[in-house]
Amino acid sequence: MKLAARVGQVSPSLTLSITAKALAMKAEGIDICSFSAGEPDFATPVHIKTAAQKALDEGKTKYGPAAGEPKLREAIARKLREENGLCYAAENVIVTNGGKHSLYQLMMVLIEPGDEVIIPAPYWLSYPEMVKLAGGTPVIVPTDASTGYKITPEQLRASITPKTKLFVLNSPSNPTGMVYTPAEVKALAAVVVEADILVVSDEIYEKILYDDAEHLSIGAVGPEIFDRTIISNGFAKAFSMTGWRLGYLAGSVELIKAMITIQGHSTSNVCTFAQYGAIAALNDSQDCVEEMRLAFAERRQVMLERLNAIPGLSCAKPDGAFYMFPNISQTGLKSLEFCDGLLESQRVAVIPGVAFGADECIRLSYATDMASIETGMDRLEKFVRSL
């Protein structure tokens, strides 16, 4: 069988494959400490599940509008106005099969051969692959610990060419956990406006912030940047709804109409009764989000202290999300060797930084229970000391 050339251009998701390897070892009865998964370990809050169950019982089991249930689009638009200061109405919103699907479809409607998309590294591993699938060229801009793994306005300006169409901003960041300050967001917005390009802001971790970190949605900086902004978000991380496959994207009516057309010919609407769970998630109490955030905050403290106590590792304090991104270069190993060795010898699963465009780092998720964090850190320490 001859497969289409586009298949050869993309790499399979390394996060998913390492998570799968760890799960397979676990299934064999091997005692694994896994810090690989990018998902909260909590159950979906009860009131959200109840709302979806009720919708199921009421027969909300039929096809719905491709753009999403009108009530959910309303709820999302209200959330974006009230929480993020973004002046959107329901017609500016499309409900998708997850934040990943939002971004994939965005590339499909926006990017064509020749278009460049600026992606700061370390990046979420799907961004460049999605750009390639759309025929575009990912332009990777490396950043390092000296700027908190954040792209500077100068770096952004220097990577813009006449072919640049889009800049991908992800704050809080997966994999680094870093959060752009409001001043940094404003400075990047000025460059985007000056160059008259578009920005997509992936805000999936906006609720998971620590200490004094503040999330400013880039589109809220002013009317000029608002017109050039596309917002991608979803329910997976804030509400622990990863398996529900529910995300959304907001932008101009023209863009949303184009996305509805593509979605109408690919996935149609997102699971109808699941959307009623999402309506409850947005419209009911937000206490569950805060409870999960507090648990993450405690684990972050423990993991950070343990990591930085291991000679040869160094990790900056993340301001958001639920990841640590320590530098392992002092061990002399490349990230893939490090991760393979750690899994084989100590049965600890972490993700090599090379998957995110940073071979000198590894990613650990602390969306797991405290006991596993303690055991896993003991084993990691043993591994690094044995090198």
Ligand SMILES: *Cc1c(COP(=O)(O)O)cnc(C)c1O
């Ligand atoms: C998890 C994640 C998403 C979206 O996840 P979905 O499950 O598809 O909603 C998007 N961006 C980043 C950076 C993520 O980590």
